[in-house]
Amino acid sequence: MKCDICGSGSGSGSGSGTLIMGQGFACSEDCQQIANGRRKAFIDELKAEPINTMPEQLETHDFERWSLKFAVHFLDGLSDGDRKRLARSNPIFLSPEHLALDFKERIISHLHKAYVSDVEHRGHDRMFSSGTYCFRQPVPAEKIIEACRKAQLIN
Numbered sequence: 001m002k003c004d005i006c007g008s009g010s011g012s013g014s015g016s017g018t019l020i021m022g023q024g025f026a027c028s029e030d031c032q033q034i035a036n037g038r039r040k041a042f043i044d045e046l047k048a049e050p051i052n053t054m055p056e057q058l059e060t061h062d063f064e065r066w067s068l069k070f071a072v073h074f075l076d077g078l079s080d081g082d083r084k085r086l087a088r089s090n091p092i093f094l095s096p097e098h099l100a101l102d103f104k105e106r107i108i109s110h111l112h113k114a115y116v117s118d119v120e121h122r123g124h125d126r127m128f129s130s131g132t133y134c135f136r137q138p139v140p141a142e143k144i145i146e147a148c149r150k151a152q153l154i155n
């Protein structure tokens with residue numbers, strides 16, 4: 001497997017690589033440290049941004065970024081009690097990337113079909129676990145907000 005950090009190929013023979021959320025495959029301990037650092041820096045960057053800023057029209061990558069920001073802010077705003085409850089019931093959602101997947105599914109299910117490619121018809125697997133959805137056309141921000149309301153993610 002090609003390392004997403006240093007770009008070295010699979011021929012190194014170490015075989016001890018690992019996947020870092022949102023950063024891809026890291027081949028060595030050094031690359032893992034770099035990948036973890038980048039992940040943390042990106043999450044800190046999202047945390048520092050106001051949640052209600054988003055482009056007027058969202059392309060797929062804008063929506064990816066915004067939904068992750070939404071998850072980061074959501075987790076940041078949890079009370080200690082809520083966090084403990086989540087850790088008991090759904091510990092995987094303490095990871096913003098996993099929580100963002102759930103948010104995306106719920107939001108997209110409330111978006112008009114004209115906006116989203118119909119990969120959802122491929123089966124009962126979680127629609128977006130492989131990141132295969134995409135927007136057919138940019139989605140106006142108010143449509144995203146409306147979908148969030150319908151999904152009861154915001155009031």
Ligand SMILES: [Zn+2]
Nearest residue numbers: 003006027031
């Ligand atoms: Zn590497």
